[in-house]
Amino acid sequence: xxxxxxxxxxxxxxxxxxxxxxxxxxxxxxxxxxxxxxxxxxxxxxxxxxxxxxxxxxxxxxxxxxxxxxxxxxxxxxxxxxxxxxxxxxxxxxxxxxxxxxxxxxxxxxxxxxxxxxxxxxxxxxxxxxxxxxxxxxxxxxxxxxxxxxxxxxxxxxxxxxxxxxxxxxxxxxxxxxxxxxxxxxxxxxxxxxxxxxxxxxxxxxxxxxx
Numbered sequence: 001x002x003x004x005x006x007x008x009x010x011x012x013x014x015x016x017x018x019x020x021x022x023x024x025x026x027x028x029x030x031x032x033x034x035x036x037x038x039x040x041x042x043x044x045x046x047x048x049x050x051x052x053x054x055x056x057x058x059x060x061x062x063x064x065x066x067x068x069x070x071x072x073x074x075x076x077x078x079x080x081x082x083x084x085x086x087x088x089x090x091x092x093x094x095x096x097x098x099x100x101x102x103x104x105x106x107x108x109x110x111x112x113x114x115x116x117x118x119x120x121x122x123x124x125x126x127x128x129x130x131x132x133x134x135x136x137x138x139x140x141x142x143x144x145x146x147x148x149x150x151x152x153x154x155x156x157x158x159x160x161x162x163x164x165x166x167x168x169x170x171x172x173x174x175x176x177x178x179x180x181x182x183x184x185x186x187x188x189x190x191x192x193x194x195x196x197x198x199x200x201x202x203x204x205x206x207x208x209x210x211x
Contacts, residue, residue: 036062039085039094041078041156043069048099048183053190062089067117068104068124069096071156073163082165092175096160097190098153099183105149127155150193153180157195161203170199 019026036059040050044065051061064081071078085091098105107114108124128135131151138144157180160166169176180195197203 030059034059034062034089036060036085036089037092038062039064039082039089039091040097041065041069041071041094041160042097043067043099043102043104045099045102047185048097050097053097053183053188062091067120068102068108068152069098069156070120070123071096071159071163072123073159079163079165082160082163086165086169086174086176090174092177094160094166094176094178095181096153096156096179097181097183098149098156099185100146100149101185102149102152105152106145109145109148124152127152130155150182153182153193154195156180157197158203161197161200167200 016027023029038056038060039062042048042050042063042065044067050056050063050065051058054061062081062085064078066075066078073079082094085094104117104121104124107117108121108128114121128148131148135144135148135151138147157178160178166176166178175198177196177198180193181190182193183190
């Protein structure tokens with residue numbers, strides 16, 4: 001057994017012991033159910049842990065992660081998580097959180113073939129195509145990379161707003177807000193990109209999208 005594997009098992013035991021010292025009923029209470037106010041749609045990158053970034057405890061964040069935090073309408077995994085979060089858990093907020101230095105975004109900026117992930121990156125390349133003029137006119141490569149990360153988050157928020165799940169929630173008056181964030185790996189801070197919507201009126205007013 002590798003030292004790393006032994007270490008993570010030991011870490012689990014210590015974590016349990018530390019939690020029980022603070023609250024002997026912690027796991028008993030946690031096992032009774034969940035009522036998270038937030039769904040987090042983030043990147044699979046190991047450096048972007050949803051709970052830790054926002055200081056949330058177990059049970060406070062429902063999480064879906066994939067490469068480059070994509071909201072793809074044919075992705076039944078994402079849709080299933082979204083449906084359960086909105087219609088069963090009744091979350092009040094959904095955050096799409098990207099991060100600077102995202103490997104999926106970087107790969108979409110090039111033409112190298114990586115493997116099966118090429119099929120996923122196609123969707124990210126579509127975002128570049130939508131904003132090609134703006135991105136191509138950004139001469140500094142780092143600035144272009146960062147701008148692409150931000151634009152990708154914004155596009156995913158728009159796509160999220162257009163899902164039948166979010167649309168149905170808004171039409172029935174359910175209190176549900178969606179937000180777009182970017183996380184800075186080199187700072188630890190998140191930036192709210194200003195794409196925050198709680199109904200179709202707000203979405204239509206800013207982006208003139210009709211459903």
